Amino acid sequence: MKSGLDSFFRYIPVRITKLIATLPIPLLEKVTEIRLRSESPFSLTVGVKNLMLNSDGTPCNPSNAVCTTKKEMEECLSLLSQGSLYTYDDTIRTGYIPIKDGGRAGVCGEAVLQNGVVRGFKEIYSINLRLHRHIPLFASELIKFFAREGICGTLVYSPPAMGKTTFLRSAAFLLGEGKNIRPFRVGIVDERCEIFIKGVSDGLVDVISNCPKAYGIELLCRTMSPEVIVCDEIGSGEQDAIISAQNTGVHLLASAHGESIEGICRRPFMKKMLDAGLFGIAVRLNADENGFDCKIERLSER
Amino acid sequence: MKIIGAITIVVCSYYIGFLISVSEQKAFSQLTGLIRLLDFLLQRITYSRENLGSIFADFKDDALLECGFLSVLNNTMGETYDTLWKKAAETLCVSPHIKKELILFGIQLGKTDFITQKERTEMCRSILITEKQASQPGLDKRKRSIRALGGLAGALIAIILL
CATH class of the missing domain: 3.40.50.300 (P-loop containing nucleotide triphosphate hydrolases)
Structure with missing residues (x-):
């Protein structure tokens, strides 16, 4: 796969990776985001469309879509932070974790406030892995x-x-x-x-x-x-x-x-x-x- | 023949007592190693915010290396640190309540923000220090007593059998 999406697979739980990998390569090349939500359907952003998958890896409606478990969310966070979430306090406070090989994972959830300022998140409900695209002649x-x-x-x-x-x-x-x-x-x-x-x-x-x-x-x-x-x-x-x-x-x-x-x-x-x-x-x-x-x-x- | 048998029983019992006293020493060394590890962890996360992988890889301690604690922690293979820490804690021969505290500490290892991580590490460290302080004064005396008790028990068994 030349989409660059494969470099993201190391941060996503295996079950989700397997489902995404069943999609045709031309479609995968257009994926710009992978969004995981705790106990809710995970989705892929393709252009302006949101794509959800059922347990066979086929695009479907939200009601039939595969949901990300709480444990899978924890696993994803652990993989993104190399098992050390505290090292990303500053960026998590502003809503993201930078990904080592480029790209970033946006995060949101239940915020912890200190003197009216967000100190971090007690629990992270959503992770949005955004792929860095390099289109050399775009500009x-x-x-x-x-x-x-x-x-x-x-x-x-x-x-x-x-x-x-x-x-x-x-x-x-x-x-x-x-x-x-x-x-x-x-x-x-x-x-x-x-x-x-x-x-x-x-x-x-x-x-x-x-x-x-x-x-x-x-x-x-x-x-x-x-x-x-x-x-x-x-x-x-x-x-x-x-x-x-x-x-x-x-x-x-x-x-x-x-x-x-x-x-x-x-x-x-x-x-x-x-x-x-x-x-x-x-x-x-x-x-x-x-x-x-x-x-x-x-x-x-x- | 009877005398040889009696001597064997006494020697074996003493040896068992010796082994038990060695494991007491081991538990104490492991406790000391764990306190050093938590000190090292606190220092590294406070001043350089390093990740757990590099902290555990840089830490050296003979007692924790010998029992396999550090090898388990450094052999990630895609597993999260809470799982690894639990596995590593199982390799220790510390008292059950200390093991329980260690496992509790490990549940949130690497899953919290800096302030929480620091607080939890400090709390676990203080529990280990209390345990060490409680076991340190009588350690040598206890080791000698266990060995002597082993020898005595052997002698008693030998007399009964004879």
């Missing part, structure tokens, strides 16, 4: 645009699971490698260890991972003088660091969840960044069972 249209019009701040947006991280990864590597454009010094701020994959690119790419975005952006600007900074899923509280980075002349490639620019603008921190002229263009991503699709929009024209 080639954007690179062509940059080669033609000049590089500028870019906001990549779409609803969740439409390939924003994959697009950013491709753009970062293409810019760093200088494919159809001069090579740029690219700095990746990979807060959740999702964007960068070791050994895939030989471009001018510097990475700071597992570090808060605002701090990472500041650190990269100070120490690595990148020409382009790439970061995923901008959140509130990070806008000031991002605006200050832009003032140093660094171009930003960032992503945000959203259906439309109008929708994105309803979030005050995003509006502040858009008003500051951080982004010259926006890239709208779409995904269906046939693959991904992107559309470049000029923000100044809006």
